[in-house]
Amino acid sequence: MRRPALVAVLLVLLITGCTDADEEPEADPSAQESPSPSATPPTSSPPTEPTSTPPPPQQRVSPDDARIGIAVDAVEHLAGRIGPRPGTSPAYFQAADWVEGQLIDAGWDVRRQRFPTPAGFSWTAPVEAGPSVNLIASRGDVRPGKPWLLVGAHLDTVPKAPGAEDNASGIGVLLTLADALADRRSRLPVVLVAFGSEEPRGEADDDHHYGSRAFVDSLKPEQRRSLRGMVSMDRVGVGDVLPIKSVAEPSALRAELVRSAARADVETVLETGHESSDHESFVDEGMPGVRLGGTSYGGYHSESDVPSVINPAQLERTARTVLAWLR
Secondary structure (H helix, E strand, C coil): CCHHHHHHHHHHHHHHHHHHHHCCCCCCCCCCCCCCCCCCCCCCCCCCCCCCCCCCCCEECCHHHCCCHHHHHHHHHHHHHHCCCCCCCHHHHHHHHHHHHHHHHCCCEEEEEEEEECCEEECCEEECCEEEEEEEEECCCCCCCCCEEEEEEECCCCCCCCCHHHHHHHHHHHHHHHHHHCCEECCCCEEEEEECCCCCCCCCCCCCCHHHHHHHHHCCHHHHHHEEEEEEECCCCCCCCEEEEECCCCCHHHHHHHHHHHHCCCCEEEEECCCCCCHHHHHCCCCCEEEECCCCCCCCCCCCCCHHHCCHHHHHHHHHHHHHHHC
């Protein structure tokens, strides 16, 4: 081969090799985004060899990730140590401080949403007006207009009730989920919410669910449209079968939860026409919502709602079902 031809071939090979080396790999759509406003933008000529070992890929959440001891400890702390905690009481804010600390320790970003709650009569005793708070936990991966999921549980109780089943059980499972998701990724971004002032303060339809209604009112139109499902965990520590309750039938979200429970080997019972939990606030505004829990028990809204009524196996069934749904 003549020398000019050889030079031309080498130049072509050199140009082709440089183009392939500089081309960026296609982004993984399932990978979580971790925005950092202060991060330095990448240079235009990254090194071809990594300077350090990349972190291992994040695993998907599994029902086996449920660490139910977290839920049992939460029930003991909230109902056994703090006790009754109506949504505007000092005990409620003590409980909120503790739950917020648990969520932060699990690696979540927590925002407090303050809202007013009126005075009223809650089951057996009067309750005072005042502010309450929702605890809204996220991991920075929720994007405006993009699909997301929400799991919630109310933190308050009626007066005089320690609230082990109603609803330290739901908060305990919420903390279990926070721990299970801390180093795992779900199919969609997840927001966890501990709602305040869920318990009724009167007989009318609007005399309850103050925290979840405040949360819904704060959602922008694109957030409402992109919410793919809200699950309210309310009284999930009693019984051997997990109730799945919806406001109306049919419910595509309820069907999803039924399939998820089956994958987690959890027996369920379906009930329709139930509006007595925070999922109703979402359903009333056209968003998908379902409640887990609600088995009848003797200590309901009374001094007898103590940690000993809780069946840890039922807490685990609930956690496994929700984790299967988030997967």
